[in-house]
Amino acid sequence: MRHKDDSKNEAIFQATMELINEVGLSDISMSKIAKRANLSSATIYVYFANKEDMLVKLYINVKEKMSRQMIHELDDSLSTQELCERFMRNSMKFILDNKDYFMFLEQFSTSPLMDKLCLEDTATMFIPLHEFIEKGKQKGDLKPLDTVFLLTYCYFPVTQLAKAHFKGRFEANEDRLQQIIRMSWDAIRL
Amino acid sequence: MRHKDDSKNEAIFQATMELINEVGLSDISMSKIAKRANLSSATIYVYFANKEDMLVKLYINVKEKMSRQMIHELDDSLSTQELCERFMRNSMKFILDNKDYFMFLEQFSTSPLMDKLCLEDTATMFIPLHEFIEKGKQKGDLKPLDTVFLLTYCYFPVTQLAKAHFKGRFEANEDRLQQIIRMSWDAIRL
Amino acid sequence: MRHKDDSKNEAIFQATMELINEVGLSDISMSKIAKRANLSSATIYVYFANKEDMLVKLYINVKEKMSRQMIHELDDSLSTQELCERFMRNSMKFILDNKDYFMFLEQFSTSPLMDKLCLEDTATMFIPLHEFIEKGKQKGDLKPLDTVFLLTYCYFPVTQLAKAHFKGRFEANEDRLQQIIRMSWDAIRL
Amino acid sequence: MRHKDDSKNEAIFQATMELINEVGLSDISMSKIAKRANLSSATIYVYFANKEDMLVKLYINVKEKMSRQMIHELDDSLSTQELCERFMRNSMKFILDNKDYFMFLEQFSTSPLMDKLCLEDTATMFIPLHEFIEKGKQKGDLKPLDTVFLLTYCYFPVTQLAKAHFKGRFEANEDRLQQIIRMSWDAIRL
DNA sequence: AATGAATGAGGATTCATTCAT
DNA sequence: TATGAATGAATCCTCATTCAT
Numbered sequence: 043m044r045h046k047d048d049s050k051n052e053a054i055f056q057a058t059m060e061l062i063n064e065v066g067l068s069d070i071s072m073s074k075i076a077k078r079a080n081l082s083s084a085t086i087y088v089y090f091a092n093k094e095d096m097l098v099k100l101y102i103n104v105k106e107k108m109s110r111q112m113i114h115e116l117d118d119s120l121s122t123q124e125l126c127e128r129f130m131r132n133s134m135k136f137i138l139d140n141k142d143y144f145m146f147l148e149q150f151s152t153s154p155l156m157d158k159l160c161l162e163d164t165a166t167m168f169i170p171l172h173e174f175i176e177k178g179k180q181k182g183d184l185k186p187l188d189t190v191f192l193l194t195y196c197y198f199p200v201t202q203l204a205k206a207h208f209k210g211r212f213e214a215n216e217d218r219l220q221q222i223i224r225m226s227w228d229a230i231r232l
Numbered sequence: 233m234r235h236k237d238d239s240k241n242e243a244i245f246q247a248t249m250e251l252i253n254e255v256g257l258s259d260i261s262m263s264k265i266a267k268r269a270n271l272s273s274a275t276i277y278v279y280f281a282n283k284e285d286m287l288v289k290l291y292i293n294v295k296e297k298m299s300r301q302m303i304h305e306l307d308d309s310l311s312t313q314e315l316c317e318r319f320m321r322n323s324m325k326f327i328l329d330n331k332d333y334f335m336f337l338e339q340f341s342t343s344p345l346m347d348k349l350c351l352e353d354t355a356t357m358f359i360p361l362h363e364f365i366e367k368g369k370q371k372g373d374l375k376p377l378d379t380v381f382l383l384t385y386c387y388f389p390v391t392q393l394a395k396a397h398f399k400g401r402f403e404a405n406e407d408r409l410q411q412i413i414r415m416s417w418d419a420i421r422l
Numbered sequence: 423m424r425h426k427d428d429s430k431n432e433a434i435f436q437a438t439m440e441l442i443n444e445v446g447l448s449d450i451s452m453s454k455i456a457k458r459a460n461l462s463s464a465t466i467y468v469y470f471a472n473k474e475d476m477l478v479k480l481y482i483n484v485k486e487k488m489s490r491q492m493i494h495e496l497d498d499s500l501s502t503q504e505l506c507e508r509f510m511r512n513s514m515k516f517i518l519d520n521k522d523y524f525m526f527l528e529q530f531s532t533s534p535l536m537d538k539l540c541l542e543d544t545a546t547m548f549i550p551l552h553e554f555i556e557k558g559k560q561k562g563d564l565k566p567l568d569t570v571f572l573l574t575y576c577y578f579p580v581t582q583l584a585k586a587h588f589k590g591r592f593e594a595n596e597d598r599l600q601q602i603i604r605m606s607w608d609a610i611r612l
Numbered sequence: 613m614r615h616k617d618d619s620k621n622e623a624i625f626q627a628t629m630e631l632i633n634e635v636g637l638s639d640i641s642m643s644k645i646a647k648r649a650n651l652s653s654a655t656i657y658v659y660f661a662n663k664e665d666m667l668v669k670l671y672i673n674v675k676e677k678m679s680r681q682m683i684h685e686l687d688d689s690l691s692t693q694e695l696c697e698r699f700m701r702n703s704m705k706f707i708l709d710n711k712d713y714f715m716f717l718e719q720f721s722t723s724p725l726m727d728k729l730c731l732e733d734t735a736t737m738f739i740p741l742h743e744f745i746e747k748g749k750q751k752g753d754l755k756p757l758d759t760v761f762l763l764t765y766c767y768f769p770v771t772q773l774a775k776a777h778f779k780g781r782f783e784a785n786e787d788r789l790q791q792i793i794r795m796s797w798d799a800i801r802l
Numbered sequence: 803a804a805t806g807a808a809t810g811a812g813g814a815t816t817c818a819t820t821c822a823t
Numbered sequence: 824t825a826t827g828a829a830t831g832a833a834t835c836c837t838c839a840t841t842c843a844t
Contacts, residue, residue: 047803066344068258072839082805084841093839148342154256157399187411190396191389195415198388199381206380209347221377225385229419234822234828262814272830274816283814427824446724448638452818462826464820473818528722534636537779567791570776571769575795578768579761586760589727601757605765609799614807614843642835652809654837659807663835 051089053079055100059142067149094155101150104143109167111136116170122178126230127223129171130196134219137204144204168193184230195229241279243269245290249332257339288349291340294333299357301326306360312368316420317413319361320386324409327394334394358383374420385419431469433459435480439522447529474535481530484523489547491516496550502558506610507603509551510576514599517584524584548573564610575609621659623649625670629712637719668729671720674713679737681706686740692748696800697793699741700766704789707774714774738763754800765799 057078061070072093076083090096112132116125137144150156175192178184184192199222207214247268251260262283266273280286302322306315327334340346365382368374374382389412397404437458441450452473456463470476492512496505517524530536555572558564564572579602587594627648631640642663646653660666682702686695707714720726745762748754754762769792777784 050804063344066258068343071837073837083839084805084807085803087840088803088805152338152342153258154254155258185411185415187415188402188408190401191392191408191412191415194389194392195385195419198392199384202381202384202388211380212378218378221375222381225375225377225381225419228421229385229415231418234826236828240828261812263812273814274830274832275828277815278828278830430825443724446638448723448725451816453816463818464826464828465824467819468824468826532718532722533638534634535638565791565795567795568782568788570781571772571788571792571795574769574772575765575799578772579764582761582764582768591760592758598758598761601755602761605755605757605761605799608801609765609795611798614805616807620807641833643833653835654809654811655807657836658809 050079050081050085053081054086054089054096055103058096058100059104059146062149063142063145067153097150097155101147104147106167107140108136108143108147109171113168113170116174118177122174122181122183123227123231125174125178126196126227130200130223130226131219133197133200134204134214137201138207138214141208144201145208148201182232185232192230196226199226236279240269240271240275243271244276244279244286245293248286248290249294249336252339253332253335257343284345284349287340287345291337294337296357297330298326298333298337303358303360306364308367312364312371312373313417313421315364315368316386316417320390320413320416321409323387323390324394324404327391328397328404331398334391335398338391372422375422382420386416389416430459430461430465433461434466434469434476435483438476438480439484439526442529443522443525447533477530477535481527484527486547487520488516488523488527489551493548493550496554498557502554502561502563503607503611505554505558506576506607510580510603510606511599513577513580514584514594517581518587518594521588524581525588528581562612565612572610576606579606616659620649620651620655623651624656624659624666625673626712628666628670629674629716632719633712633715637716637723664725664729667720667725670716674717676737677710678706678713678717683738683740686744688747692744692751692753693797693801695744695748696766696797700770700793700796701789703767703770704774704784707771708777708784711778714771715778718771752802755802762800765796769796 054075057075058070061074061078065074072083072086076086086096090099112129114132116128116132120128171193172189175184175189179186179189179192203214203218203222206212212218244265247265248260251264251268255264262276263273266276269276276286280289302319304322306318306322310318361383362379365374365379369376369379369382393404393408393412396402402408434455437455438450441454441458445454452463452466456466466476470479492509494512496508496512500508551573552569555564555569559566559569559572583594583598583602586592592598624645627645628640631644631648635644642656643653646656649656656666660669682699684702686698686702690698741763742759745754745759749756749759749762773784773788773792776782782788
């Protein structure tokens with residue numbers, strides 16, 4: 043089916059994320075989303091098969107945006123350490139610039155919906171990242187452990203700092219960012 | 233008059249966690265919980281003011297259990313490194329032994345309910361832990377950074393390993409546990 | 423069955439009337455009444471068979487109080503005109519002194535509950551009043567019409583003035599009372 | 613899209629009034645109304661925001677109908693006395709022809725909902741009537757008292773006769789109507 | 803393509819009442 | 824006598840979805 047208006051798609055996504063951040067995944071509804079997006083609920087069903095389908099497509103869409111930004115300007119010219127630092131800086135920037143996206147992902151990825159919908163295919167988006175890590179291990183820069191864990195040590199501290207920042211607990215400034223970059227590197231380097 | 237039955241309280245908690253793990257925080261309902269707990273919905277309102285109240289009390293209850301186990305057998309006789317290791321091992325054990333508790337906390341803590349309800353007071357449960365970290369910093373064993381971050385590096389890798397384990401991606405065996413204990417220590421030690 | 427504590431009966435009545443005036447007959451509930459009267463709901467069922475029974479008994483109780491005060495100091499020594507005036511003044515005083523009672527009666531007496539419960543027996547309470555009117559007709563002081571109507575002309579203007587007073591529209595002062603006493607007398611006198 | 617069906621609006625109103633007359637304002641429910649009107653409860657919420665909104669709109673609707681019929685064919689060609697008589701006859705006719713409407717108004721107007729909703733604006737519907745009374749006073753036909761009271765003496769006797777009629781106590785025949793018209797005129801004329 | 807109308811199913815919560823002490 | 828616990832039935836209302844235009 044052809045959609046005249048691609049912006050409607052985006053409006054639905056945007057409205058959904060806003061609402062999820064305001065009231066939570068458990069309290070959104072198609073009619074609330076429609077109202078926020080200035081549409082009729084019925085219109086959503088022109089673009090998506092049902093609620094689940096919409097949420098899944100939103101998830102994939104957001105995850106894609108995130109992964110694209112996270113691996114931005116990562117290339118072989120950089121040292122392993124520089125790669126990790128850039129990845130962490132990219133991640134932090136994405137999260138701070140896109141609070142709604144991030145908070146949506148946080149909620150959605152802890153919900154059983156994820157497993158139910160077999161959404162792990164999104165892993166493919168991070169293939170380049172994995173490859174850099176693999177190379178780092180081969181070069182003897184990184185500990186010879188599961189790539190997933192090496193990445194965990196780079197990614198999670200960033201999310202924790204961002205969340206503390208959003209909650210007003212402490213600012214995600216350059217100083218703190220450098221601190222966790224240092225800690226993460228100490229964790230994963232050989 | 234009849235006595236209030238403490239086991240009913242527990243049955244409601246148990247039913248709620250089971251359901252949250254099966255269908256997700258967004259899809260539980262008081263009637264589902266009641267059915268699972270073999271009660272009338274109305275009975276839940278004898279024990280709790282409303283759904284929110286029930287969830288909050290459940291959260292506090294579970295968080296308490298978790299914090300108690302996490303700081304189990306941590307004392308001043310241990311070196312800083314041993315403390316961190318034991319904390320990580322305690323955490324892993326709790327999560328693996330109490331999947332339902334953990335999964336519930338994961339979902340609940342990413343939901344806006346948390347902020348809405350100012351549930352950060354639970355921080356007090358971890359005071360002993362914070363004190364150990366502070367002492368470790370004073371002794372020159374740990375990097376002189378925010379305690380919260382030092383703890384993040386100990387806690388999150390554990391959760392990630394546990395989650396991968398639950399999803400069947402790879403086993404949370406002694407080997408892998410030792411690996412992350414090592415990485416975390418490298419991250420936080422001076 | 424014997425009730426130890428007669429004041430409980432009264433407390434239930436009082437709580438019910440207060441609530442009816444605050445939220446309306448349609449929004450009272452046994453538990454609200456119990457809470458207001460500082461009792462357990464179950465206790466109400468010690469004193470009354472059920473909600474309907476309670477309301478009926480309350481109605482009769484209030485109607486009795488009202489009728490007693492309305493015919494206060496009416497006797498054969500007074501002229502027909504004086505009788506009517508005193509009846510109107512008694513009515514006004516009762517209403518102004520017992521807003522809750524009056525408002526309860528207003529709501530209850532327009533509801534189908536009334537007919538359903540065949541509560542017209544209360545008519546007996548006003549027998550003395552009817553007799554005075556009959557005598558007034560025989561003496562040639564009053565129009566030879568249905569007694570009920572002659573009384574209507576005395577009673578309703580009072581209620582209307584009282585209601586306007588309660589709503590703050592205008593004060594039920596001596597002047598206005600005299601005006602309606604005059605009008606009513608003009609209406610019913612021969 | 614389907615068109616909003618005006619008859620549905622009316623069906624909801626009709627069902628509500630019927631039920632209010634059968635079981636009372638305190639015992640109607642949205643589901644009973646829906647059933648009576650052959651609709652799904654949810655459909656009512658397409659037409660009205662909530663129960664209160666529906667009742668208020670019903671009230672205004674009915675009050676409008678009533679006021680229109682009450683002032684039917686009242687014009688300056690009539691003497692003050694004729695005006696009052698016609699008003700009383702109009703009122704009686706409306707009430708007898710529309711028992712449901714009248715009984716609904718009776719219940720609704722004694723309920724706290726009225727005050728809560730500041731529904732006194734309906735007074736504007738009776739402006740022409742007030743003007744006639746004012747003129748009557750100026751011409752020296754009526755007592756120089758509050759218009760509201762002069763009208764009270766015309767209106768309430770009618771309602772009382774109608775209610776007695778509905779209850780089968782005595783018939784609202786021409787004779788009785790003439791009697792109260794006469795009494796009311798005696799009450800208000802100078 | 804777009805949408806207001808329509809709805810059965812289900813949401814949280816409260817109800818009047820009874821039970822057990 | 825008095826009452827907190829317990830509950831099936833009912834409350835108002837919202838849900839995701841489909842219909843008809």
